[in-house]
Amino acid sequence: xxxxxxxxxxxxxxxxxxxxxxxxxxxxxxxxxxxxxxxxxxxxxxxxxxxxxxxxxxxxxxxxxxxxxxxxxxxxxxxxxxxxxxxxxxxxxxxxxxxxxxxxxxxxxxxxxxxxxxxxxxxxxxxxxxxxxxxxxxxxxxxxxxxxxxxxxxxxxxxxxxxxxxxxxxxxxxxxxxxxxxxxxxxxxxxxxxxxxxxxxxxxxxxxxxxxxxxxxxxxxxxxxxxxxxxxxxxxxxxxxxxxxxxxxxxxxxxxxxxxxxxxxxxxxxxxxxxxxxxxxxxxxxxxxxxxxxxxxxxxxxxxxxxxxxxxxxxxxxxxxxxxxxxxxxxxxxxxxxxxxxxxxxxxxxxxxxxxxxxxxxxxxxxxxxxxxxxxxxxxxxxxxxxxxxxxxxxxx
Amino acid sequence: xxxxxxxxxxxxxxxxxxxxxxxxxxxxxxxxxxxxxxxxxxxxxxxxxxxxxxxxxxxxxxxxxxxxxxxxxxxxxxxxxxxxxxxxxxxxxxxxxxxxxxxxxxxxxxxxxxxxxxxxxxxxxxxxxxxxxxxxxxxxxxxxxxxxxxxxxxxxxxxxxxxxxxxxxxxxxxxxxxxxxxxxxxxxxxxxxxxxxxxxxxxxxxxxxxxxxxxxxxxxxxxxxxxxxxxxxxxxxxxxxxxxxxxxxxxxxxxxxxxxxxxxxxxxxxxxxxxxxxxxxxxxxxxxxxxxxxxxxxxxxxxxxxxxxxxxxxxxxxxxxxxxxxxxxxxxxxxxxxxxxxxxxxxxxxxxxxxxxxxxxxxxxxxxxxxxxxxxxxxxxxxxxxxxxxxxxxxxxxxx
Numbered sequence: 038x039x040x041x042x043x044x045x046x047x048x049x050x051x052x053x054x055x056x057x058x059x060x061x062x063x064x065x066x067x068x069x070x071x072x073x074x075x076x077x078x079x080x081x082x083x084x085x086x087x088x089x090x091x092x093x094x095x096x097x098x099x100x101x102x103x104x105x106x107x108x109x110x111x112x113x114x115x116x117x118x119x120x121x122x123x124x125x126x127x128x129x130x131x132x133x134x135x136x137x138x139x140x141x142x143x144x145x146x147x148x149x150x151x152x153x154x155x156x157x158x159x160x161x162x163x164x165x166x167x168x169x170x171x172x173x174x175x176x177x178x179x180x181x182x183x184x185x186x187x188x189x190x191x192x193x194x195x196x197x198x199x200x201x202x203x204x205x206x207x208x209x210x211x212x213x214x215x216x217x218x219x220x221x222x223x224x225x226x227x228x229x230x231x232x233x234x235x236x237x238x239x240x241x242x243x244x245x246x247x248x249x250x251x252x253x254x255x256x257x258x259x260x261x262x263x264x265x266x267x268x269x270x271x272x273x274x275x276x277x278x279x280x281x282x283x284x285x286x287x288x289x290x291x292x293x294x295x296x297x298x299x300x301x302x303x304x305x306x307x308x309x310x311x312x313x314x315x316x317x318x319x320x321x322x323x324x325x326x327x328x329x330x331x332x333x334x335x336x337x338x339x340x341x342x343x344x345x346x347x348x349x350x351x352x353x354x355x356x357x358x359x360x361x362x363x364x365x366x367x368x369x370x371x372x373x374x375x376x377x378x379x380x381x382x383x384x385x386x387x388x389x390x391x392x393x394x395x396x397x398x399x400x401x402x403x404x405x406x407x408x409x410x411x412x413x414x415x416x417x418x419x420x421x422x423x424x425x426x427x428x429x430x431x432x433x434x
Numbered sequence: 435x436x437x438x439x440x441x442x443x444x445x446x447x448x449x450x451x452x453x454x455x456x457x458x459x460x461x462x463x464x465x466x467x468x469x470x471x472x473x474x475x476x477x478x479x480x481x482x483x484x485x486x487x488x489x490x491x492x493x494x495x496x497x498x499x500x501x502x503x504x505x506x507x508x509x510x511x512x513x514x515x516x517x518x519x520x521x522x523x524x525x526x527x528x529x530x531x532x533x534x535x536x537x538x539x540x541x542x543x544x545x546x547x548x549x550x551x552x553x554x555x556x557x558x559x560x561x562x563x564x565x566x567x568x569x570x571x572x573x574x575x576x577x578x579x580x581x582x583x584x585x586x587x588x589x590x591x592x593x594x595x596x597x598x599x600x601x602x603x604x605x606x607x608x609x610x611x612x613x614x615x616x617x618x619x620x621x622x623x624x625x626x627x628x629x630x631x632x633x634x635x636x637x638x639x640x641x642x643x644x645x646x647x648x649x650x651x652x653x654x655x656x657x658x659x660x661x662x663x664x665x666x667x668x669x670x671x672x673x674x675x676x677x678x679x680x681x682x683x684x685x686x687x688x689x690x691x692x693x694x695x696x697x698x699x700x701x702x703x704x705x706x707x708x709x710x711x712x713x714x715x716x717x718x719x720x721x722x723x724x725x726x727x728x729x730x731x732x733x734x735x736x737x738x739x740x741x742x743x744x745x746x747x748x749x750x751x752x753x754x755x756x757x758x759x760x761x762x763x764x765x766x767x768x769x770x771x772x773x774x775x776x777x778x779x780x781x782x783x784x785x786x787x788x789x790x791x792x793x794x795x796x797x798x799x800x801x802x803x804x805x806x807x808x809x810x811x812x813x814x815x816x817x818x819x820x821x822x823x824x825x826x827x828x829x830x831x832x833x834x
Contacts, residue, residue, distance in 0.1 A: 063579040067533065251533070257568065261554040273572060392552050395512075395536035399529045402510055405481060406603075408588055410533045413553075413569050414579045420533070 067410030070400035078350035084434035087205035092331030094201040127194035163189035233366035244397030246347035257416035285419030309338035465809030468799035476749030485603035490730035561587030616678030630765035642796030644746035655815035667696030684724030700780030704773035707737040
């Protein structure tokens with residue numbers, strides 16, 4: 038039997054499609070609708086997600102030794118574990134016996150993990166330490182079964198603030214090199230080190246992960262889709278920038294007519310300590326999409342970090358975690374202010390739901406209608422950057 | 435580039451033997467295999483059948499006034515119909531030319547413009563891109579680095595036949611009036627003048643493929659068992675099948691009553707409702723039900739007509755909308771409301787009675803190929819079902 042030839046990105050994007058994406062943004066075409074379907078998703082699973090430093094989790098999900106947290110990124114099951122040495126490790130969450138998922142629910146304070154099926158047991162460093170009954174009712178070893186090379190498959194892991202990244206194929210450049218431009222972007226403005234995890238929330242977009250990410254890449258739609266965000270804004274100085282393969286940033290310096298009312302929902306609560314540095318160039322807020330599926334949103338006195346995790350070709354699981362400096366993250370006196378912030382951000386993401394759903398649906402048919410997508414140079418460089426990064430990584434596969 | 439799903443051809447579903455079996459005389463023919471009623475085959479139809487045909491998708495009375503607009507979904511093609519200031523109906527792909535957002539999500543009235551909810555690209559009622567607020571920055575609605583020419587809404591060929599609005603996505607079909615000529619001729623006994631939409635209309639949700647839904651509606655063979663009330667008080671009169679390839683598939687019936695007082699309200703309407711059907715040469719009234727290929731339906735009665743849509747929603751569901759039309763003031767006269775309601779409710783019941791057949795047949799079609807079970811058609815009653823299936827195949831066959 039011969040397998041069908043594995044598909045490549047060239048099966049989906051012609052030289053003309055690629056050239057159209059690379060034109061100056063005002064003349065460029067976005068990727069065709071077929072890259073938002075199931076076939077291209079299968080290719081992304083193979084040629085994209087394993088090859089990059091991909092944000093997939095939060096260190097604060099496993100605060101103590103023995104804590105473990107399973108996640109899934111585009112079908113890749115990843116298990117995060119904090120070891121007795123407090124180090125975070127990541128493994129493929131696949132038992133080396135007959136491929137059962139070893140850990141299916143987050144768990145705490147474990148010394149080892151036993152697979153639910155046949156009880157193969159791994160320690161916190163992924164080493165297979167026990168195979169109960171493998172050799173018979175009372176024999177936990179079998180000379181006829183070679184148990185070498187049966188530890189959990191480790192995955193390269195890195196942490197940036199609270200965000201956990203994995204590089205599944207282990208061939209990406211060193212993480213420190215990769216992430217350095219993001220540090221350089223935020224360092225002049227913020228001291229992020231005192232941030233402590235507070236509230237978190239999740240939602241689901243019924244659309245391809247790229248469409249979900251697209252909804253946060255531009256500020257162009259704010260007045261039309263989220264008018265409350267600029268309520269009371271008298272003047273705004275908007276900037277955006279991107280670094281291929283790493284981030285898309287939009288940033289605003291807003292001057293409010295009445296700061297008491299207008300900035301409230303967006304967390305300009307004056308009773309939170311500031312993370313904005315005293316010597317910052319100016320008070321700004323930043324929304325940085327950490328390519329391809331992470332985000333950090335910084336405000337003068339708090340931050341949010343989020344993930345847009347693909348769950349099949351037409352569904353995206355979104356989680357955001359709110360962070361405040363030091364004790365303010367858990368101060369009961371500030372609980373209402375924090376809750377207001379959660380409510381206001383959930384509202385913003387709810388407002389984007391129709392875009393995720395209907396843009397996704399239109400992508401499934403628009404190639405046949407001969408309709409391409411366009412990007413505006415002032416606002417949507419980041420959209421072009423996002424797609425160019427994806428294509429460049431996959432073409433190099 | 436290699437193939438995409440949309441490049442699948444008819445040959446992937448039907449063998450040459452199966453095509454030949456479909457083309458035999460009715461009594462020897464074998465109907466489409468069950469796999470022609472699944473999601474994959476529907477993808478093929480979405481790509482090759484619906485774009486080629488004139489398809490009924492809406493009623494003109496859905497958008498009666500200038501600025502009225504309605505989104506319609508034709509087999510997964512997101513479209514919209516819009517009535518312009520010139521009162522003309524136009525159709526467009528419901529896809530913003532910026533980043534492909536859906537422009538309108540529900541029926542709208544008296545729009546001056548169509549603005550995309552995402553980034554506010556704004557089109558006039560003729561589809562021209564007339565405004566791009568903030569495109570060049572906080573306060574600039576143009577950008578010299580972005581050429582907005584060529585970014586009008588992508589239009590779709592549109593035509594009206596009585597109150598039905600048709601679209602032809604590939605724009606290559608002959609003019610609608612020419613396409614509908616055989617139906618005009620066949621319905622010559624129906625006086626369409628001054629027909630007005632009555633308030634009585636109804637919708638139904640069929641749990642089956644659109645072809646199962648149509649096939650069940652265009653044959654009268656099942657009347658005695660599926661809709662026994664239609665034969666109450668009647669001795670069956672003349673029954674006839676008629677079709678014009680790619681245009682309509684009809685069956686008509688003349689019923690004579692031994693006991694007219696017992697007849698069902700579906701058949702016997704209030705004599706105060708003006709007649710719209712004229713008798714044939716033998717002095718008899720011939721009523722009909724037909725499919726306007728692929729998504730239209732017509733039921734003509736002695737004194738009213740139902741115009742309908744049977745729109746696929748995926749490969750396993752069909753959404754029906756039927757409007758009733760009566761002559762002149764009778765369409766809206768409050769004194770005749772009970773008579774109109776009795777008539778339309780009786781036909782709604784008939785279409786409801788078919789729901790169980792549609793569901794069960796659709797479910798069986800997903801499996802019967804594996805069981806080696808084929809579909810057969812009775813020559814006296816069901817040659818139209820076969821002709822309908824042949825037309826589906828002809829439109830999908832790249833060689834024809």
